[in-house]
Amino acid sequence: xxxxxxxxxxxxxxxxxxxxxxxxxxxxxxxxxxxxxxxxxxxxxxxxxxxxxxxxxxxxxxxxxxxxxxxxxxxxxxxxxxxxxxxxxxxxxxxxxxxxxxxxxxxxxxxxxxxxxxxxxxxxxxxxxxxxxxxxxxxxxxxxxxxxxxxxxxxx
Numbered sequence: 001x002x003x004x005x006x007x008x009x010x011x012x013x014x015x016x017x018x019x020x021x022x023x024x025x026x027x028x029x030x031x032x033x034x035x036x037x038x039x040x041x042x043x044x045x046x047x048x049x050x051x052x053x054x055x056x057x058x059x060x061x062x063x064x065x066x067x068x069x070x071x072x073x074x075x076x077x078x079x080x081x082x083x084x085x086x087x088x089x090x091x092x093x094x095x096x097x098x099x100x101x102x103x104x105x106x107x108x109x110x111x112x113x114x115x116x117x118x119x120x121x122x123x124x125x126x127x128x129x130x131x132x133x134x135x136x137x138x139x140x141x142x143x144x145x146x147x148x149x150x151x152x153x154x155x156x
Contacts, residue, residue, distance in 0.1 A: 016091070022069075026063075026065070026067055029067040029068050030044075030067065030068045031065070031066055032060065032062060032067075032068065032102065032137070033066065035138055035140060035147070035151055035152050038060060038104070038137075038138055038140050038149075039140055039142060039147040041060060041068060042104045042140060043142070045071050046058070046106065046142060048144065050106075051142070051143065051144050052110065052144065053079075053108055054076060054077060054078060054079060054082075054108060055076075055077045055078065055079070055080065055081055055082040055105060055107065055108055056076045056077070056082060056106055057073075057074040057076075057084040057105040058071055058074060058103075058104050058105070059072040059074055059089050059092060059093070059101050059103050060102040060103075060104070061092065061098035061101060062101065062102065062137070063097070063098065063099060064099050066100070066137075069096055070092075070096050072089065072092040072096070074088060074089055074092075079108055080108075081117075082105065084103070084105070084121060084125075086121075086124055086125045086128050089101070089125060090125075090129060090132060090134065093132075094132065094134075099135065100135040100137050101129065101134060101135075101136055102137050102138045102139070102140065103122070103138075103139045104139065104140040104141070104142050105118075105142065106141070106142045106143060107142075110143050110144075110145060111143075112141055112143060112148040114150070118141070122136070122139045122155065125139075126156060137156070138150055138151040138152075139151075139155075139156065
């Protein structure tokens, strides 16, 4: 007679579920061809009441045709910063079947100049995404009065 031992609960791997279901036709999705398109798309999903109040980080998930298949709201922080975990960004991109991503965050101060931390995070996400065959197309700093594109400035 075989005695089967129950595995302890702590030994089971927990899973985070990110669900992608849509009723939106591909033709109804925004197409991102330029940094301005990305900026305008971010403005549509950003709460303008928080734009000058607290820093937030979002990711546009794109399909092969550069159509937006989803927006992942990565983090919401304080007045001077927010934490964007590259692992969570890439999990969202993988589960959303994105072939490319555009990351974006706002500067509540209205300053469009990227910080050293912004530049380092961009490089880290770009390198990590590359290993997964996901292309980081741009990093957009968003304000109500304008935007800064890492791609346009040659930083990606």
